[in-house]
Amino acid sequence: xxxxxxxxxxxxxxxxxxxxxxxxxxxxxxxxxxxxxxxxxxxxxxxxxxxxxxxxxxxxxxxxxxxxxxxxxxxxxxxxxxxxxxxxxxxxxxxxxxxxxxxxxxxxxxxxxxxxxxxxxxxx
Numbered sequence: 787x788x789x790x791x792x793x794x795x796x797x798x799x800x801x802x803x804x805x806x807x808x809x810x811x812x813x814x815x816x817x818x819x820x821x822x823x824x825x826x827x828x829x830x831x832x833x834x835x836x837x838x839x840x841x842x843x844x845x846x847x848x849x850x851x852x853x854x855x856x857x858x859x860x861x862x863x864x865x866x867x868x869x870x871x872x873x874x875x876x877x878x879x880x881x882x883x884x885x886x887x888x889x890x891x892x893x894x895x896x897x898x899x900x901x902x903x904x905x906x907x908x909x910x
Contacts, residue, residue: 787835789851797825804834804845812836812843820849829854862907870907874900 788806792814795802800816812834819826826832834848877897884891891897 787833789831789833792826792828792830792832794828795826802826804832804848810843812845813839813841814845814848818845818847820847823850826850827854867907870904874904 790804790806793803793805802814804812804814831852832848833851835846836843881891
């Protein structure tokens with residue numbers, strides 16, 4: 787059985803892809819997950835079997851060999867988060883006016899990046 791890594795898996799959609807050691811992508815349906823496993827994180831090392839289907843190669847069964855290492859660093863201290871949250875609140879307040887006028891704000895991408903960074907801190 788080949789060894790590969792999970793490229794991505796979306797549990798809500800019920801599928802994802804595995805990249806084998808040969809670099810080829812293989813479709814992974816949720817029905818191929820082992821009992822008790824409902825999702826896989828990207829980078830999870832797996833041993834899998836596959837077969838060619840009408841739409842290309844598809845995983846038939848798999849065994850999880852190793853979970854990816856957690857690359858998140860330590861959380862910031864809560865006191866350090868206060869100014870970040872307050873600045874983000876100010877930015878969000880400034881954003882509401884253009885939205886009321888039916889337009890997205892010009893700084894939308896920057897705001898999205900800041901929201902993702904803050905979410906990462908809370909999720910760490």
